[in-house]
Amino acid sequence: HSPSTAHQLIATAHALVHPRGRGIYATDETPDGIHARLAASAAPGQLKTFTDEEQTARRKAWRETLYSSLNPQHISGVILYAETLLQFQLAPVLIQRGIIPGVRADTDGYPLPGSPHGSGEVGTQGLDDLYDRCVAWREAGARFTKWRAPFLVNEAGTLPSPAAIEAQAGALARFASISQSAGLVPIVEPDLDFSGDASIQTSVDAHVKVISAIYAKLAIYGVLLEGTLLKPSFPQPGAKFAGPKPTPATIAAATVTVLARTVPPAVGGIVFLSGGLSDSDSTLYLDAVNKIVSAGPAKEPVAATAAEALANSKDVEAAVLRTMASRLPPLTFSFGRGLQGDAMIKWVAGDKEGAQQAFAKRAEECSKAATGTLH
Amino acid sequence: HSPSTAHQLIATAHALVHPRGRGIYATDETPDGIHARLAASAAPGQLKTFTDEEQTARRKAWRETLYSSLNPQHISGVILYAETLLQFQLAPVLIQRGIIPGVRADTDGYPLPGSPHGSGEVGTQGLDDLYDRCVAWREAGARFTKWRAPFLVNEAGTLPSPAAIEAQAGALARFASISQSAGLVPIVEPDLDFSGDASIQTSVDAHVKVISAIYAKLAIYGVLLEGTLLKPSFPQPGAKFAGPKPTPATIAAATVTVLARTVPPAVGGIVFLSGGLSDSDSTLYLDAVNKIVSAGPAKEPVAATAAEALANSKDVEAAVLRTMASRLPPLTFSFGRGLQGDAMIKWVAGDKEGAQQAFAKRAEECSKAATGTLH
Amino acid sequence: HSPSTAHQLIATAHALVHPRGRGIYATDETPDGIHARLAASAAPGQLKTFTDEEQTARRKAWRETLYSSLNPQHISGVILYAETLLQFQLAPVLIQRGIIPGVRADTDGYPLPGSPHGSGEVGTQGLDDLYDRCVAWREAGARFTKWRAPFLVNEAGTLPSPAAIEAQAGALARFASISQSAGLVPIVEPDLDFSGDASIQTSVDAHVKVISAIYAKLAIYGVLLEGTLLKPSFPQPGAKFAGPKPTPATIAAATVTVLARTVPPAVGGIVFLSGGLSDSDSTLYLDAVNKIVSAGPAKEPVAATAAEALANSKDVEAAVLRTMASRLPPLTFSFGRGLQGDAMIKWVAGDKEGAQQAFAKRAEECSKAATGTLH
Amino acid sequence: HSPSTAHQLIATAHALVHPRGRGIYATDETPDGIHARLAASAAPGQLKTFTDEEQTARRKAWRETLYSSLNPQHISGVILYAETLLQFQLAPVLIQRGIIPGVRADTDGYPLPGSPHGSGEVGTQGLDDLYDRCVAWREAGARFTKWRAPFLVNEAGTLPSPAAIEAQAGALARFASISQSAGLVPIVEPDLDFSGDASIQTSVDAHVKVISAIYAKLAIYGVLLEGTLLKPSFPQPGAKFAGPKPTPATIAAATVTVLARTVPPAVGGIVFLSGGLSDSDSTLYLDAVNKIVSAGPAKEPVAATAAEALANSKDVEAAVLRTMASRLPPLTFSFGRGLQGDAMIKWVAGDKEGAQQAFAKRAEECSKAATGTLH
Numbered sequence A, B, C, D: 001h002s003p004s005t006a007h008q009l010i011a012t013a014h015a016l017v018h019p020r021g022r023g024i025y026a027t028d029e030t031p032d033g034i035h036a037r038l039a040a041s042a043a044p045g046q047l048k049t050f051t052d053e054e055q056t057a058r059r060k061a062w063r064e065t066l067y068s069s070l071n072p073q074h075i076s077g078v079i080l081y082a083e084t085l086l087q088f089q090l091a092p093v094l095i096q097r098g099i100i101p102g103v104r105a106d107t108d109g110y111p112l113p114g115s116p117h118g119s120g121e122v123g124t125q126g127l128d129d130l131y132d133r134c135v136a137w138r139e140a141g142a143r144f145t146k147w148r149a150p151f152l153v154n155e156a157g158t159l160p161s162p163a164a165i166e167a168q169a170g171a172l173a174r175f176a177s178i179s180q181s182a183g184l185v186p187i188v189e190p191d192l193d194f195s196g197d198a199s200i201q202t203s204v205d206a207h208v209k210v211i212s213a214i215y216a217k218l219a220i221y222g223v224l225l226e227g228t229l230l231k232p233s234f235p236q237p238g239a240k241f242a243g244p245k246p247t248p249a250t251i252a253a254a255t256v257t258v259l260a261r262t263v264p265p266a267v268g269g270i271v272f273l274s275g276g277l278s279d280s281d282s283t284l285y286l287d288a289v290n291k292i293v294s295a296g297p298a299k300e301p302v303a304a305t306a307a308e309a310l311a312n313s314k315d316v317e318a319a320v321l322r323t324m325a326s327r328l329p330p331l332t333f334s335f336g337r338g339l340q341g342d343a344m345i346k347w348v349a350g351d352k353e354g355a356q357q358a359f360a361k362r363a364e365e366c367s368k369a370a371t372g373t374l375h
Helices: A003-017 A031-041 A052-067 A082-086 A091-096 A130-139 A162-181 A200-220 A248-262 A279-295 A306-311 A313-326 A337-348 A352-369 B003-015 B031-040 B052-067 B082-086 B091-096 B130-139 B162-181 B200-220 B248-262 B279-295 B306-311 B313-325 B337-348 B352-369 C003-017 C031-040 C052-067 C082-086 C091-096 C130-139 C162-181 C200-220 C248-262 C279-295 C306-311 C313-326 C337-348 C352-369 D003-017 D031-040 D052-067 D082-086 D091-096 D130-139 D162-181 D200-220 D248-262 D279-295 D306-311 D313-326 D337-348 D352-369
Strands: A023-027 A075-080 A100-104 A109-111 A122-124 A144-151 A185-192 A269-272 A331-335 B023-027 B075-080 B100-104 B109-111 B122-124 B144-151 B185-192 B269-272 B331-335 C023-027 C075-080 C100-104 C109-111 C122-124 C144-151 C185-192 C269-272 C331-335 D023-027 D075-080 D100-104 D109-111 D122-124 D144-151 D185-192 D269-272 D331-335
Touching: A003 A075, A003 A100, A003 A144, A003 A185, A003 A269, A003 B306, A003 B313, A023 A052, A023 A337, A023 A352, A031 A052, A031 A337, A052 A082, A052 A091, A052 A337, A052 A352, A075 A082, A075 A144, A082 A100, A082 A130, A091 A100, A122 A144, A122 A162, A130 A162, A144 A162, A162 A185, A162 A200, A162 C162, A162 C200, A185 A200, A200 A248, A200 B200, A200 C162, A248 A279, A248 A313, A269 A279, A279 A313, A279 A331, A279 A337, A279 A352, A306 A313, A306 B003, A313 B003, A331 A337, A331 A352, A337 A352, B003 B185, B023 B052, B023 B337, B023 B352, B031 B052, B031 B337, B052 B082, B052 B091, B052 B337, B052 B352, B075 B082, B075 B144, B082 B100, B082 B130, B091 B100, B122 B144, B122 B162, B130 B162, B144 B162, B162 B185, B162 B200, B162 D162, B162 D200, B185 B200, B200 B248, B200 D162, B248 B279, B248 B313, B269 B279, B279 B313, B279 B331, B279 B337, B279 B352, B306 B313, B331 B337, B331 B352, B337 B352, C003 C075, C003 C100, C003 C144, C003 C185, C003 C269, C003 D306, C003 D313, C023 C052, C023 C337, C023 C352, C031 C052, C031 C337, C052 C082, C052 C091, C052 C337, C052 C352, C075 C082, C075 C144, C082 C100, C082 C130, C091 C100, C122 C144, C122 C162, C130 C162, C144 C162, C162 C185, C162 C200, C185 C200, C200 C248, C200 D200, C248 C279, C248 C313, C269 C279, C279 C313, C279 C331, C279 C337, C279 C352, C306 C313, C306 D003, C313 D003, C331 C337, C331 C352, C337 C352, D003 D075, D003 D100, D003 D144, D003 D185, D003 D269, D023 D052, D023 D337, D023 D352, D031 D052, D031 D337, D052 D082, D052 D091, D052 D337, D052 D352, D075 D082, D075 D144, D082 D100, D082 D130, D091 D100, D122 D144, D122 D162, D130 D162, D144 D162, D162 D185, D162 D200, D185 D200, D200 D248, D248 D279, D248 D313, D269 D279, D279 D313, D279 D331, D279 D337, D279 D352, D306 D313, D331 D337, D331 D352, D337 D352
Parallel strands: A023 A075, A023 A331, A075 A100, A100 A144, A144 A185, A269 A331, B023 B075, B023 B331, B075 B100, B100 B144, B144 B185, B269 B331, C023 C075, C023 C331, C075 C100, C100 C144, C144 C185, C269 C331, D023 D075, D023 D331, D075 D100, D100 D144, D144 D185, D269 D331
Antiparallel strands: A109 A122, B109 B122, C109 C122, D109 D122
């Protein structure tokens, strides 16, 4: 990178996660995705049919309603779908409010050959001509991009498969390098599924393996880590795992462990995804992680002797967690559904102002979670 | 690792670098190495010859003199040569003072086949039966080990060779896993030579490549990063590089960049080696690195827009350096010659107390450098 | 792969290179590429301008002329451009003659981010939605695909860059796995440039590094090697390398060495590319390689003692070359321009039959080269 | 390597496996190992106790008896234990008969840290000071070395572990490079255990993974493949796998598949180990593999169309197996116990000549198996 490009990338990445408590609003659903959600948010009597033109106008109006009321103290950036950026030209609405527009760069997935037969693993697509698209996005006001790479996990350890790790980590790295060469900060999103039978320990191991592989690939492509963000999932047991649901504190400990073992300190920031989690869980987990950060590092030796370490193993564990957490980049949110659910119900019912207030309330909660001060 | 072993490893690694300002005294020279230094420290008229028995007694006496006066506020641990640990049984002297004894685990190097012909690259040895030796060392009081892996660097980029990186990083990882399985914290020491023609940028690239390779190998062997320390060299231009000597601030910026791109936050601590540097340079570099740490992270966005980032590129650079440095594990010293040079001259002249005072003075300086408060 | 898909892939790959002496005719230039060649083949007075429609008709007619006269004793398969397969529907013309139609799968290159600044390295594109295209191609009669991955080489060893090897080998492997999952045999084409300053030894090293990387990636994706072909370049010095042009025998020895060190015996066959070589050179090199094959392996010990090996080093070298060559898959051609140059001149001049005869003559020469019986 | 060293290495590797039908006699048991076998070979009444001196004399006498009668038409080389080479000085006995002496280079294994807890995986040792030992061995007449790397395999796929593959393949590669630098041909021996519950398919997959990893490591160290041999195990189901024992033909097909997917054609030769197999099985498997080789490659297309390939899938399979097998280096034996069992019983009973005859008979059978002409 030329120094000037590097400085812009670094400054953008930094601004997306500072000061602590600001996060990203993800609005990169496909048009079909939005309409499905809008429909689901309608009260029984309110369901209508719309022409294509009306649908387009609705999508734009929905976005505009929220974009124009976002609070930059809670929201640092917004991920747009390309249409919102290029056709609706809504980036200026955000820029005016001091919020950074970004864009989703991946298109869609395809069944991954090389994956175990019938596994359901997919490969993410969208690399062809990506540089040209990045240039157009930047001209329309975008300053960052995002690429989601989903991974399956199972308890037997055969998923994610070596082919999936190779394909998805490789695609993320090529995406990141192309994005940076066009002056856009890449958000690298490994999304590990938790619908399966994996234990939390297996989930931790899979997260470590996947995130390590990603940073190894980024290094090969010479990606400037300071000008990137990571958008990870929380390690957690799968829905089919038999056993009690872990507490937010347990999830937070697993999350800190994963990140401390894998994320180079140069990375600009960490913005968690909420996919599949309830609004409540995603905020609780984020809050729990940041509570460890806020506790601060252990500055004195945690045990004078080996015997003392043995006797106080819980203290040692807590101390090392706090210490590791204190070294991580800012840990905040990049939520979509979880931020806008209540707002959508009001908007569909015609209550525009109520929608904005509902969003603002939820954004403030997420902001508190991003500083560990929710509860 | 069993949880109890893990807790001990973590607590030991933590105690070796906390609170900030404590560092490690490296006394792992071979007997021949000590005698050469003692001889070189003698005034012209003082040179004597000694019998083997007298030499042995001298080695022990020299060690005892300093060990018995070490200040645990400045010195957290001491690296012993196996003889000092097993034959002289000096670990208790240190333990009594609240200082942790460790031991050098590697034996010696051999010309590395697979390296470019005539390059001079070596492979470090000592893995055979290492576990058994570790067990004996632990019984004698040691709680950590150290393995030095030297690397050559040249401007053409052919050194370090792929064979050297594979061999040395592989050996470090096997050493670390064996050491931890015996309950000893491994200190992983990649020592990149600066006698060649490499520029500081080439040195930075080589450090990034080598340290990344090491952590990739450690992951394969399941090494618990929380229970390890890193002992790196400072990236710097080679002696044969034509150009002005960089300032400590430049060295410090390069050092922070290397470490932030490569060292997982889980690693317990970073203890620099001083090999080949003057006493003054090693302390100045360490101080400069810690001054960046002490400046604290940039908590606000460093630039509101891309244009601002361009206009204030120096501020952006400084801010990202401070931010990255704030995420690193404690950065302290693991010095040998640089700590004991003056003390040795006094001791050889028969001034035992003077030797202890000279050492104490130097240790205090290093401790200040480890908090960035030297100058 | 299901067993039935596997058997089809294996049988197709086998048929493309058996019996020895059959090779592939590459007709996968872009429409613009063809017209440029047709124009260049016209005599000074014959240059005309054509409407778009006429151009399309000309492309089709030119292909039809040659396809309808191909001799299956010399030509086992033809690589089509997608238009020829899907719009012109020319596959049946080939199938009727017992010749296997294939298709070019890559689209075009883009400057590779992560490559050293200004190096000119490119990444090959075309993976998005490739599976769907493969399915359409198969329905139109294609049984194999081809993906070209160009690489730059320089004497300093900085090219091909790690990013280029990662990107291009990775893309080849994904292409190959997708292609096989659609029932098409992938031809993997690493094309190492020789316009630079590299010596033949550097070219050999680069070929070894690139081809090894490709097979390592293919293994990760579970590609069935038995159902693939390799389309390599000949290792050779670059045009800017100062020194005499090597003899075909020297090129052949380098080629056998590269392939014997890198290509797993399971690979179906090796079909050389001729890009950038004169017609004469490409045929001479292929002939020289096959002459080593035809000499047969050394069946007796080549030296009874070390002293004998020293005294007869040339014999040892020759014996090991013959022995390695005898273990390689069939070595034949996948030529384009080199096969059709003379034919094109005749066809442009209106001599359809002459064009067919010119092609047939050249195909016979190539066939002889593929059995080492040209001279 | 200097050209002269390279020529010697190549010539030695070639002589160890040519002409087809010659193989290696492995006599590298430890002294304790020999005595245990000698004791087990004694008839009930013949058991005696011996002084240490008598034991040493016995070991030497036993070796001398067989070495002095070996038939160089069946035996190309013998692997000695270091004592036999250096103390008993028996290499000249072999050299005189035109048989090449070699030596075991590894010492012993240790439990591998980093392996799953309780797995029983070991790491092979012996790299420290190996170069110096190699030089001494060469002076005593040795021309090749051998290093055994055992691997465990289980059906769950957790064994061999990544740590085991990294450690064992890495050690093999360092061994091979050191050995070649001292002028000795390395025999690389990955020995995959079959006492577990793995199916033959899992065994095939594990063999492919391990052998690929080994050649990737050898490439990093610049090992000259032409001057090496591979000593692999036969892929086969574990003793605890429920299911019928596969036929030799099935084992042979699995073996050819593994080797064709992994072994670069440059490798000098393949000498199977027989560890754990009955005399009968090891010879039957070797014979079955060589019967495929002797059938010769399929020189004509195996199916004209995809439909034909489907209809004749068994023919396609047989053809591709024969074709792959024809490209492999010579496939012969490196047996120990299996060659000498009968001879030992006679020798212990005092029948020296009978011992020699029993050995000769068995060596002839193995030689026949190495040409596929046993049955």
